[in-house]
Amino acid sequence: FVTMPLKDLFSRGKKDKAAPAGGAPAAAASKPSAADPIMALFERYKEPEEDRIGPEGVLSLCSDMKIEATDVKVLILAWQLNAQTQGYFTRNEWKQGLTDLRADSPAVMLGRLDAQERQLRENTRSSAFKDFYRFAFRFSRSPGQKALEIETVKALLPIVFVASHAHLAKLLSFLDASPSVRGFTEDQWNSFLVFSHEIAEDFSNFDPEGAWPSILDDFVTHCQQ
Amino acid sequence: MSISSSRSDSEHRAKRLKTSHSGATGEQDTAMETGLGGARGGSMRNMGSNKAPAKKLTISLKKEKPKLPEMFEEDTWQKLQQSVRAVHNEEKIGQSYEELYKAVEDLCIHKLGQNLYVKLQAECEEHIKKEIASLVAQTADAVLFLEVVEQCWQTHTKQMSLIRSIFLYLDRTYVIQSCNVCSLWAMGLQLFRKHLDLAPEVINKCIQGILSLIHKERIGDMVNRTLLRSLLRMLSALQLYPQFEAHFLDATDGFYREEGNAKIQELDVPTYLVYVERRLEEEGERVGHYLELQTRKPLVGRLDEQLLEVHMAAIIDRGLEPLMADNRVKDLQRMYSLLGRVNALQPVRTAFTAYVKRAGVEMVTNEEREKEMVQDLLDFKAKLDYLLEEAFDANEELSHSLKDAFEFLINVRQNKPAEHIAKFVDVQLRSGGKGVSEQELETVLDRVLTLFRYIQGKDVFEAFFKKDLAKRLLLNKSASVDAEKSMISKLKQECGSSFTNKLEGMFKDMELSRDIMNFYQDSSTKKGIGASSDIAVHVLTTGYWPAYPPAPLKLPKELLEHQESFEKFYLSKHHGRRLTWQNSLAHCSIKATFRPGSQGRKELLVSLYQAAILLLFNNSDVMTFEEVATAVGMEDKELRVTLQSLACSKTKILSKNPKGRDVEDGDVFTFNGKFDSKQLRIKVNSIQLKETQEENEKTTESVFQDRQYQVDAAVVRVMKARKTLSHTLLISELFKQLKFPVTPADLKKRIESLIDREYLERDKDTPSVYNYLA
Numbered sequence: 001f002v003t004m005p006l007k008d009l010f011s012r013g014k015k016d017k018a019a020p021a022g023g024a025p026a027a028a029a030s031k032p033s034a035a036d037p038i039m040a041l042f043e044r045y046k047e048p049e050e051d052r053i054g055p056e057g058v059l060s061l062c063s064d065m066k067i068e069a070t071d072v073k074v075l076i077l078a079w080q081l082n083a084q085t086q087g088y089f090t091r092n093e094w095k096q097g098l099t100d101l102r103a104d105s106p107a108v109m110l111g112r113l114d115a116q117e118r119q120l121r122e123n124t125r126s127s128a129f130k131d132f133y134r135f136a137f138r139f140s141r142s143p144g145q146k147a148l149e150i151e152t153v154k155a156l157l158p159i160v161f162v163a164s165h166a167h168l169a170k171l172l173s174f175l176d177a178s179p180s181v182r183g184f185t186e187d188q189w190n191s192f193l194v195f196s197h198e199i200a201e202d203f204s205n206f207d208p209e210g211a212w213p214s215i216l217d218d219f220v221t222h223c224q225q
Numbered sequence: 226m227s228i229s230s231s232r233s234d235s236e237h238r239a240k241r242l243k244t245s246h247s248g249a250t251g252e253q254d255t256a257m258e259t260g261l262g263g264a265r266g267g268s269m270r271n272m273g274s275n276k277a278p279a280k281k282l283t284i285s286l287k288k289e290k291p292k293l294p295e296m297f298e299e300d301t302w303q304k305l306q307q308s309v310r311a312v313h314n315e316e317k318i319g320q321s322y323e324e325l326y327k328a329v330e331d332l333c334i335h336k337l338g339q340n341l342y343v344k345l346q347a348e349c350e351e352h353i354k355k356e357i358a359s360l361v362a363q364t365a366d367a368v369l370f371l372e373v374v375e376q377c378w379q380t381h382t383k384q385m386s387l388i389r390s391i392f393l394y395l396d397r398t399y400v401i402q403s404c405n406v407c408s409l410w411a412m413g414l415q416l417f418r419k420h421l422d423l424a425p426e427v428i429n430k431c432i433q434g435i436l437s438l439i440h441k442e443r444i445g446d447m448v449n450r451t452l453l454r455s456l457l458r459m460l461s462a463l464q465l466y467p468q469f470e471a472h473f474l475d476a477t478d479g480f481y482r483e484e485g486n487a488k489i490q491e492l493d494v495p496t497y498l499v500y501v502e503r504r505l506e507e508e509g510e511r512v513g514h515y516l517e518l519q520t521r522k523p524l525v526g527r528l529d530e531q532l533l534e535v536h537m538a539a540i541i542d543r544g545l546e547p548l549m550a551d552n553r554v555k556d557l558q559r560m561y562s563l564l565g566r567v568n569a570l571q572p573v574r575t576a577f578t579a580y581v582k583r584a585g586v587e588m589v590t591n592e593e594r595e596k597e598m599v600q601d602l603l604d605f606k607a608k609l610d611y612l613l614e615e616a617f618d619a620n621e622e623l624s625h626s627l628k629d630a631f632e633f634l635i636n637v638r639q640n641k642p643a644e645h646i647a648k649f650v651d652v653q654l655r656s657g658g659k660g661v662s663e664q665e666l667e668t669v670l671d672r673v674l675t676l677f678r679y680i681q682g683k684d685v686f687e688a689f690f691k692k693d694l695a696k697r698l699l700l701n702k703s704a705s706v707d708a709e710k711s712m713i714s715k716l717k718q719e720c721g722s723s724f725t726n727k728l729e730g731m732f733k734d735m736e737l738s739r740d741i742m743n744f745y746q747d748s749s750t751k752k753g754i755g756a757s758s759d760i761a762v763h764v765l766t767t768g769y770w771p772a773y774p775p776a777p778l779k780l781p782k783e784l785l786e787h788q789e790s791f792e793k794f795y796l797s798k799h800h801g802r803r804l805t806w807q808n809s810l811a812h813c814s815i816k817a818t819f820r821p822g823s824q825g826r827k828e829l830l831v832s833l834y835q836a837a838i839l840l841l842f843n844n845s846d847v848m849t850f851e852e853v854a855t856a857v858g859m860e861d862k863e864l865r866v867t868l869q870s871l872a873c874s875k876t877k878i879l880s881k882n883p884k885g886r887d888v889e890d891g892d893v894f895t896f897n898g899k900f901d902s903k904q905l906r907i908k909v910n911s912i913q914l915k916e917t918q919e920e921n922e923k924t925t926e927s928v929f930q931d932r933q934y935q936v937d938a939a940v941v942r943v944m945k946a947r948k949t950l951s952h953t954l955l956i957s958e959l960f961k962q963l964k965f966p967v968t969p970a971d972l973k974k975r976i977e978s979l980i981d982r983e984y985l986e987r988d989k990d991t992p993s994v995y996n997y998l999a
Contacts, residue, residue, distance in 0.1 A: 185981050186981075191987070194992050
């Protein structure tokens with residue numbers, strides 16, 4: 001069972017969706033009317049059989065927000081909601097998260113998420129980014145797995161970072177050239193963030209005797225050849 | 226008439242007796258002194274022998290003091306001068322020595338000593354001046370000149386000596402009593418020196434001449450040593466020796482610089498060293514023959530410098546290794562003692578270490594000579610010990626260098642040396658090896674232990690040694706229990722008892738097994754089994770013995786009976802224990818009948834696997850591979866190897882069709898009724914003793930696995946105690962605790978694994994710090 005790259009994640013289960021771009025709330029009549037616009041949104045997107053928003057709902061939401069399903073804002077949303085399961089948002093997660101976000105419609109959500117995205121991009125050294133980055137790892141894991149498959153890693157890194165982020169391109173090519181690396185542990189993932197902030201372009205301040213996970217030692221050796 | 230007598234100084238004041246016979250009354254007596262108090266005043270003592278009636282005699286001194294004759298000094302000096310001139314002219318002296326002596330004495334007594342001295346000095350100076358002037362114009366030939374100079378000097382000394390004895394009185398009185406006046410001899414030297422100084426070319430010519438003679442002698446010609454000696458004594462007396470010495474040492478420098486440079490190019494090192502030794506000896510002799518003793522030290526110092534110090538590097542670089550490689554003790558001794566003179570211990574040490582390392586590393590890494598590695602290393606070490614003792618005077622620093630070098634070279638290659646040392650020991654302890662005496666065996670083991678001491682990864686040795694020991698014990702292959710015990714105690718001394726606990730446990734198991742067997746034989750459980758076969762069991766405590774992989778086998782019925790019986794007996798005695806039968810280690814003795822009659826009956830010593838297969842042929846003469854396989858239920862590879870040992874080796878108990886070395890599917894095996902051998906008892910189980918490549922690799926692997934566990938355990942232990950620790954501190958703690966070689970990179974990997982398994986975590990704020998996770 002192979003974990004899918006993130007972009008496939010949200011396109012799983014392409015059943016026919018009823019969500020038009022920003023249309024009327026769907027099938028709200030048979031549900032108790034939510035006084036709360038946030039919960040109204042929830043009702044709009046949630047799975048018919050379950051009390052949570054599923055992949056189709058998310059897709060629907062994306063198109064209402066006029067963003068692609070692969071947009072990093074989706075991940076940011078998941079982070080804001082502290083979603084525990086990929087592809088699903090529970091009622092509580094939704095309620096709490098959107099309340100914190102102070103958003104009650106797709107348009108507002110879009111605005112907030114946009115702002116968030118900009119902030120995160122601007123300062124990757126902030127504690128917010130750190131939190132987001134670490135969340136991304138845990139969120140992207142297959143259930144029951146401790147490590148993240150390397151294909152997912154390679155797909156996820158360019159999403160959380162801008163392309164020009166320090167060492168990113170080199171790391172990706174290193175991973176391509178190292179078939180023996182099958183995945184990343186959480187420790188390795190987290191360490192890369194620190195590495196990218198602390199280590200110079202030419203690795204001049206890199207100490208191989210230091211506490212870096214050995215995969216980063218190998219990475220530096222590879223680049224220096 | 227006055228009688229003159231030569232009186233010594235001490236009788237100087239003796240009173241002169243007057244007797245009436247002499248009728249000397251009234252005569253002047255120059256020897257009369259005022260000290261004769263009794264003569265004054267006029268009364269004379271009446272001496273006993275005087276028989277005449279006592280007359281009163283009155284002696285009255287004349288008022289005038291006695292006067293010297295006017296020309297006394299002149300005349301006396303004349304006499305003396307003549308004598309001096311005679312001496313200077315090598316003529317016979319007119320006067321007698323007594324006369325001359327008296328003359329001197331006379332003058333001295335009358336306080337004319339100073340004048341005399343001055344006159345004498347002037348006289349001598351005249352002469353010396355002339356003599357030296359004559360030297361100036363002399364021949365250019367160095368040797369002749371020297372001879373002339375020497376002659377002059379000899380003459381001078383002889384003449385001065387003579388003059389001195391004539392003027393002895395002067396020397397002993399006036400000279401001594403006056404300060405600033407040197408002795409006559411010294412005066413002579415002074416004058417000689419003074420005029421030489423006025424003619425410096427004489428001195429130079431002299432010195433150069435001497436140097437050229439010395440040079441001549443150095444290049445091998447004979448020279449007049451007496452001449453040299455004499456001249457150098459002269460220079461010494463004239464205080465010109467230091468001047469000479471300075472030139473001499475410079476000349477020595479130049480000479481040996483040149484010769485040293487030439488010789489070091491031309492000769493090989495040992496020959497060069499012999500040459501140096503010879504030169505040192507020669508120069509030492511030179512000091513004895515004619516140089517002054519004080520020159521010895523600086524002279525030798527120059528030689529050391531020019532011949533040894535300057536060429537130290539060349540001597541060591543070119544000489545040390547070849548001499549050591551060829552065991553040339555005498556030459557090495559010479560090198561060591563010569564280089565010791567110029568404090569060359571450091572460079573020697575460096576070169577020595579380099580040689581040992583290089584040669585040793587070659588031995589350790591040479592894959593073609595792997596089997597001989599240990600013997601080669603032992604021989605090499607023995608040779609080095611011998612050279613250290615004999616040639617290098619057991620120098621302590623070199624001894625340390627040797628130890629360091631061995632520690633380096635033996636660990637250059639991670640595991641093979643340890644493995645081979647264990648194998649080597651196995652061969653020594655196994656029976657059937659060469660018959661060495663107990664003493665010899667002890668020596669060999671001690672020497673092997675010395676090598677073992679240098680190894681860093683001792684756990685590799687332990688694993689192999691244990692495996693081999695198990696085989697020896699179980700297959701009864703030890704040459705001598707004493708030797709085994711001796712080895713264990715040596716290891717214990719070396720590594721402590723934790724190292725040898727398990728090994729000792731193995732021995733204990735063997736003993737306990739014997740006891741158990743005795744009980745079993747007597748037990749009722751046993752009695753119930755048929756007597757057609759018997760069983761002996763070794764019970765091994767897991768943990769003491771190496772781990773053996775499971776070895777499946779379907780036992781023949783007869784053996785199964787025994788096995789179950791024993792197991793029942795044992796478990797009745799030891800509840801709660803679990804027995805696992807190790808089929809790979811068991812061996813059997815089988816009686817086989819190939820042909821009727823006593824000739825056809827043989828006893829076969831086989832492994833259990835072989836036995837299981839052979840017993841099948843009791844039921845059928847012919848079996849296919851597949852049939853055998855089904856019947857014995859063995860692991861495939863093991864089965865093929867075992868069949869090979871029965872059908873394809875020298876002792877063909879079975880025959881295989883088709884013939885060939887390897888056992889393939891579909892082969893057919895037949896009982897070989899035609900099998901014969903001269904021996905009654907035939908060993909077929911030697912494969913059990915042999916080690917395969919695979920086995921060895923597995924053992925090494927297991928050591929590495931074990932090391933990983935040890936690292937993990939150490940990390941957890943340290944972190945549990947410290948709770949929080951930086952990466953560098955953790956690494957250094959681990960290095961302290963772990964006894965085998967390990968790199969920081971290895972440790973990092975284990976730390977990461979432990980992070981992943983959530984035994985510890987990386988600190989969120991400081992990634993180079995770890996926190997213990999309870």
